[in-house]
Amino acid sequence: MAAAEGTELRPLAPxxxxxxxxxxRQRTSSWPLIDRIGYGLCWATGLALCAIAIAIVLYMLVxxxxxxxxxxxxxxxxxxxxxxxxxxxxxxxxxTFILTGLGILIAAPVGVAIAAWLSEYARPRALxxxxxxxxxMIGGVPSVVLxxxxxxVFSQGVLGFLSQRAANGAxxxxxxxxxxxxxxxxxxxxIVGSVREGLAQVPDHMREAAYALGKTRASCxxxxxLPAIRPNVASGIVLGxxxxxxxxxxxxxxxGVTLQNEAVGNVPIxxxxxxxxxxxxxxxxxxxxxxxxxxxxxxxxxAFVLLMIVLLLNAxxxxxxxxxxxxxxxxxxxxxxxxxxxxxxxx
Amino acid sequence: MKTVRTDQxxxxxxxxxxxxxxxxxxxxxxxxxxxxxxxFSHNGLSWFGPGGDVDEQLRAMxxxxxxxxxxxxxxxxxxxxxxxxxxxxxxxVLALIVSTLAAIFLTEFAPAPMRRxxxxxxxxxxxxxxxxxGLIGILAIAPWINSxxxxxxxxxxxxxxxxxxxxxxxxxxxxxxxxITPIMVALISAALASVPPSWHEGSIxxxxxxxxxxxxxxxxxxxxxxxxxxxxxxxxxxxxxIMLAMVSGGRGFAANPLDGITFLFEPVRPLAATIxxxxxxxxxxxxxxxxxxxxxxxxxxxxxxxxAGWAAKQPLKRYGIRA
Numbered sequence: 188m189a190a191a192e193g194t195e196l197r198p199l200a201p202x203x204x205x206x207x208x209x210x211x212r213q214r215t216s217s218w219p220l221i222d223r224i225g226y227g228l229c230w231a232t233g234l235a236l237c238a239i240a241i242a243i244v245l246y247m248l249v250x251x252x253x254x255x256x257x258x259x260x261x262x263x264x265x266x267x268x269x270x271x272x273x274x275x276x277x278x279x280x281x282x283t284f285i286l287t288g289l290g291i292l293i294a295a296p297v298g299v300a301i302a303a304w305l306s307e308y309a310r311p312r313a314l315x316x317x318x319x320x321x322x323x324m325i326g327g328v329p330s331v332v333l334x335x336x337x338x339x340v341f342s343q344g345v346l347g348f349l350s351q352r353a354a355n356g357a358x359x360x361x362x363x364x365x366x367x368x369x370x371x372x373x374x375x376x377x378i379v380g381s382v383r384e385g386l387a388q389v390p391d392h393m394r395e396a397a398y399a400l401g402k403t404r405a406s407c408x409x410x411x412x413l414p415a416i417r418p419n420v421a422s423g424i425v426l427g428x429x430x431x432x433x434x435x436x437x438x439x440x441x442x443g444v445t446l447q448n449e450a451v452g453n454v455p456i457x458x459x460x461x462x463x464x465x466x467x468x469x470x471x472x473x474x475x476x477x478x479x480x481x482x483x484x485x486x487x488x489x490a491f492v493l494l495m496i497v498l499l500l501n502a503x504x505x506x507x508x509x510x511x512x513x514x515x516x517x518x519x520x521x522x523x524x525x526x527x528x529x530x531x532x533x534x
Numbered sequence: 535m536k537t538v539r540t541d542q543x544x545x546x547x548x549x550x551x552x553x554x555x556x557x558x559x560x561x562x563x564x565x566x567x568x569x570x571x572x573x574f575s576h577n578g579l580s581w582f583g584p585g586g587d588v589d590e591q592l593r594a595m596x597x598x599x600x601x602x603x604x605x606x607x608x609x610x611x612x613x614x615x616x617x618x619x620x621x622x623x624x625x626x627v628l629a630l631i632v633s634t635l636a637a638i639f640l641t642e643f644a645p646a647p648m649r650r651x652x653x654x655x656x657x658x659x660x661x662x663x664x665x666x667x668g669l670i671g672i673l674a675i676a677p678w679i680n681s682x683x684x685x686x687x688x689x690x691x692x693x694x695x696x697x698x699x700x701x702x703x704x705x706x707x708x709x710x711x712x713x714i715t716p717i718m719v720a721l722i723s724a725a726l727a728s729v730p731p732s733w734h735e736g737s738i739x740x741x742x743x744x745x746x747x748x749x750x751x752x753x754x755x756x757x758x759x760x761x762x763x764x765x766x767x768x769x770x771x772x773x774x775x776i777m778l779a780m781v782s783g784g785r786g787f788a789a790n791p792l793d794g795i796t797f798l799f800e801p802v803r804p805l806a807a808t809i810x811x812x813x814x815x816x817x818x819x820x821x822x823x824x825x826x827x828x829x830x831x832x833x834x835x836x837x838x839x840x841x842a843g844w845a846a847k848q849p850l851k852r853y854g855i856r857a
Contacts, residue, residue: 215745222745229639232632233652236719239712240655243662246670297551304548318552320840321559327766327840328562329773331809332829336562338816339569339826372558403537405544433663435776436806440813468665468776475669477780483673490666501661505654 244494251491254484264446264470273482276489278448279470282363283432283496285459286442286466289367290374290431295424297371298378303408305379306386326376334440337369341441350461351451362451363460366441373434374427381426385419386412422507429500432493435468442466446473467493563833570827576607581827585610588786592812595821606820611828613788617802620703620789621778622771625710630764632711633718638748640719641726660716668780671709676700676781684799696787696800703789704798706782710774714767721766725759726752730853758849765843769836775806782807805832 215223262275301318309315325333341350342360350362389412397407413420448464465473467489472478474486574581591601591609600606640652680700689698729752737747753760783801786808791797803811805828815821 218743218745222743225745225749226643229635229643232635233639233644233648235632236636236659236715237651237655240658243666243670244658246674247666297555300548301552301555304545304552308545308548310545310549314549314553314556318556321556323844324559324837324840327769327773327836329775329806329832329836331773331775331806332566332832332836333562335809335813335816335825335829336566339565375555403541405541406537429661433661433665435663435665436810439776439810440816468663471665471669472776472780475665475780476672477668477784486669487673490669493663494666497661497663498658501654501657505657 247487247491247494250487251494254488255491256488259485259488264465266446273474273485276467276470276485276492278446279465279467279489280492282442282448282464282466283468285363285448285464286366286370286438287428287431289363289460290370291424291428293368293371294374294378294427295420298375298423298427299382299413299420301375302379302382302386303412306383307404307408307412322376322379325372329436330373330434331436331440333369333372334437337365337437337441341365341368348461361441361443361463363442363462363464366437367460369437369441370431370434373437374430377426377430378420378423381419381423382416385416389415418507422504425500425504425507429497429504432466432500433468433497435472438466438469439472442469446470467496566826566830566833570823570825570830572823573607573609573827574830576605577609581609581611582615583610584612584788588613592786592808592821592824595824596812596815596818598818598820607823609824609827611805611831613786614803614805614808614828615831616788617782617786618772618804618806621706621710621782621802621804622768624703624707625714625771626764626768628707628711629715629718629767630760633715633722633763634753634760636715636719637723637726638753640723642744642748642752656716656719659712660720664713664774664777665780667709667713668777671705671777671781672701675709676702676705679705679799688796688799692793692796692800696785698796698799698801699783700799701781701783702799702801703782706778706802707798709777709781710771713774713777714771717770718763718767721763722756722760725756725763725850729755755853756850758846761846762843765839765846769839769843772804772835772839773806773832774804775810778804779807779810784811 215226218226256275259275260280261277263278264276265272265274301322305315305318338360340346340360341362341364342358344356344358346360347358349364351359353359393411393415394407397411398404402410442465443463445463446465448459449462450458451461452458471486471490471493474482474489476483586601586608588610594601594608595606598606601608636652640649644652677700679702680698683704684698684700692698726748733751733755734747737751738744742750782803784803784807785801786803787801789797789800789802793800809825809828809832812821812825816825
């Protein structure tokens with residue numbers, strides 16, 4: 188090849204430390220036909236994926252902007268036959284914020300603690316392995332299953348103070364509290380994974396230096412390791428938020444189907460958390476032809492807002508985990524591994 | 535001395551939290567099984583078999599009036615299981631082809647600007663919530679299929695058993711494939727990228743062109759990771775509920791492959807979607823037992839797939855590849 192391309196003799200291999208320069212453009216003219224077809228298919232799928240992504244965003248943009256009105260953000264949903272009178276999605280937006288906040292508030296400390304235990308202590312080993320596989324299993328369990336398990340737990344009589352009781356003493360089991368706890372379980376694997384990845388990257392000499400200065404393990408985790416991996420903790424939290432915001436099954440089963448947020452009792456904040464309501468996802472579901480509402484315009488508008496929130500979170504994660512260097516092969520692999528582990532869409 | 539004791543206390547507290555999580559998961563498996571047991575024990579192995587209209591059986595449970603000649607627990611889940619199998623397998627096969635090609639493109643052929651575009655594109659496809667996919671499916675794709683791909687003759691040909699309206703197997707499969715493609719692309723290209731570069735360069739140096747090098751060296755080395763990615767994606771597809779509840783037609787019907795092309799346009803309803811659509815009836819004991827039995831099936835499948843994914847990746851350890 189080298190002899191055919193130029194007259195000058197090139198060294199057979201670049202010297203040590205000299206990067207290998209690959210030709211910028213592929214030459215496929217010498218390839219057999221079947222290989223060229225494969226190469227073409229690769230390009231086609233790459234472009235097709237881009238096209239699908241652009242189509243989704245454009246479609247939602249056109250539909251969403253078309254039906255979005257400022258009044259939708261401040262009006263509560265109202266039961267109505269005509270779409271014009273069905274109100275807006277003020278309650279669902281508040282619901283989304285409450286639920287995400289509650290879920291992360293529970294999941295973040297628990298996740299960081301479990302990750303710290305798994306990476307820094309992990310004794311006895313068998314127990315650590317069991318906890319590891321439990322976390323992996325949560326990642327694979329369908330969220331509907333988590334949701335109906337949650338319903339079973341929170342309709343126990345003892346936990347009645349977290350939702351509402353019927354006149355005959357039966358516990359309803361559906362509330363923001365219940366959904367928040369189950370959402371925390373859903374977000375846990377993402378936070379644990381992200382924090383552990385960070386802890387694994389902290390070089391051992393940092394730990395050794397801390398011990399040499401007389402710090403205990405606990406103090407080393409608190410004052411050396413956690414500050415060092417702050418970006419990982421942050422990206423784990425944002426990934427968890429994305430997962431919570433995008434989930435529908437847990438909301439429809441554990442918060443219920445009322446579109447307005449209804450408080451229970453008179454205590455202001457606790458009452459809201461004990462009550463039922465809706466989030467953007469359940470609002471979209473209920474108003475789609477699959478639910479009962481049949482108000483597709485509202486569903487489009489709410490779905491657009493939802494998509495924008497999710498994309499914003501996505502951009503934040505990219506920002507947190509990106510290095511300004513161009514993507515090298517190794518960095519690229521690491522990044523892909525991170526995306527693979529964290530897919531926020533899994534409902 | 536005091537600090538050592540604090541340290542031990544911290545270790546115990548963190549450990550206790552981890553154990554609590556373990557207990558929670560254990561409790562989940564046990565309670566879901568216990569709650570669903572009544573449904574399994576009454577129907578025996580025929581629970582998994584075919585027999586009658588599953589929607590009618592569920593409706594009978596909802597109204598708490600048993601079907602004539604049957605106990606209130608009478609339930610044959612085959613149409614739902616079949617729906618799950620068909621949607622999952624078709625979507626995974628479709629996604630496997632697309633994502634292998636895309637992963638090769640991403641790691642080997644894509645020029646740098648293209649690679650920088652594809653990275654956020656894959657993130658975006660992964661980040662879109664399933665309810666948004668479902669909304670696009672039910673409001674855009676299903677009506678289009680209904681008016682352009684399903685002829686009236688085709689509707690009439692199966693009109694005596696089901697109605698075809700565009701919310702069907704084909705729509706569900708295509709959208710499900712789009713939803714699981716990102717995870718597969720991410721995992722497969724991570725595996726391709728971590729094949730030792732020297733193996734790759736060795737093949738190139740022997741005069742093999744880059745396409746063959748990828749197929750013969752990289753893909754072959756990464757095969758366990760590709761299998762693991764497929765298994766993981768299968769688990770995700772199996773658990774998808776909301777999108778499928780919206781676009782799969784919502785009818786407990788075992789689509790018949792013998793119908794030829796019409797098969798693709800027949801409605802189905804997978805297991806997870808069934809749970810969502812019947813969640814209102816969880817206060818009715820008979821229906822609740824049946825729904826928890828369905829959940830138990832999903833739970834076992836998820837656990838088995840998670841184990842299979844772990845087992846599939848083991849051969850890679852031999853090469854010291856972390857994927």
